[in-house]
Amino acid sequence: KQEVTQIPAALSVPEGENLVLNCSFTDSAIYNLQWFRQDPGKGLTSLLLIQSSQREQTSGRLNASLDKSSGRSTLYIAASQPGDSATYLCAAPNAGGTSYGKLTFGQGTILTVHP
Amino acid sequence: NAGVMQNPRHLVRRRGQEARLRCSPMKGHSHVYWYRQLPEEGLKFMVYLQKENIIDESGMPKERFSAEFPKEGPSILRIQQVVRGDSAAYFCASSPPSTSGKNEQFFGPGTRLTVL
Numbered sequence: 001k002q003e004v005t006q007i008p009a010a011l012s013v014p015e016g017e018n019l020v021l022n023c024s025f026t027d028s029a030i031y032n033l034q035w036f037r038q039d040p041g042k043g044l045t046s047l048l049l050i051q052s053s054q055r056e057q058t059s060g061r062l063n064a065s066l067d068k069s070s071g072r073s074t075l076y077i078a079a080s081q082p083g084d085s086a087t088y089l090c091a092a093p094n095a096g097g098t099s100y101g102k103l104t105f106g107q108g109t110i111l112t113v114h115p
Numbered sequence: 116n117a118g119v120m121q122n123p124r125h126l127v128r129r130r131g132q133e134a135r136l137r138c139s140p141m142k143g144h145s146h147v148y149w150y151r152q153l154p155e156e157g158l159k160f161m162v163y164l165q166k167e168n169i170i171d172e173s174g175m176p177k178e179r180f181s182a183e184f185p186k187e188g189p190s191i192l193r194i195q196q197v198v199r200g201d202s203a204a205y206f207c208a209s210s211p212p213s214t215s216g217k218n219e220q221f222f223g224p225g226t227r228l229t230v231l
Binding site for chain 2: 036089106
């Protein structure tokens with residue numbers, strides 16, 4: 001059974017800081033890992049999908065890395081802005097190495113970037 | 116290309132009534148997933164469907180809940196005889212066919228169910 005843990009649970013930083021969100025998962029037989037953003041009362045926005053054959057993926061100020069052997073992924077946000085304030089969720093597929101199927105989510109990191 | 120669409124966005128039901136939640140996947144997507152987010156809790160998987168088939172319903176409560184994804188039309192999550200504990204946000208996600216090699220899940224805006 002896949003279990004996903006995110007650290008820290010909450011993070012408050014001043015605008016402009018670079019920051020790192022951490023995600024760990026118990027079953028490393030995954031095809032990919034996905035990072036999402038959720039704004040209060042809203043749905044989930046997919047930020048980055050890292051395939052197991054990749055070590056990292058970049059989109060704008062976001063960079064996500066994946067280390068399957070250690071069961072870890074990190075999301076790096078450069079030059080944070082108040083608009084980045086949201087809950088960030090890490091999600092890994094179910095154990096068994098299937099490329100399709102349910103995602104197991106972490107509890108999320110609540111990020112607040114203050115001006 | 117419109118994203119995943121869910122309706123209604125908000126649904127209020129009294130205890131004992133039925134709730135029907137609809138999800139239209141992104142164009143070209145053939146996999147649909149339903150997740151539930153209870154207040155102050157994380158997102159939990161409920162069911163995974165392809166057209167006319169339930170692939171994995173391991174997260175679905177055994178009673179009162181059912182899901183379908185017919186050949187034509189949206190996927191439906193049905194909750195019979197709702198109870199207050201069913202109050203939650205229900206999210207639908209879709210992903211492209213297996214043959215595409217792309218397995219990223221895209222989420223809809225959710226249906227927020229309130230049971231009075």
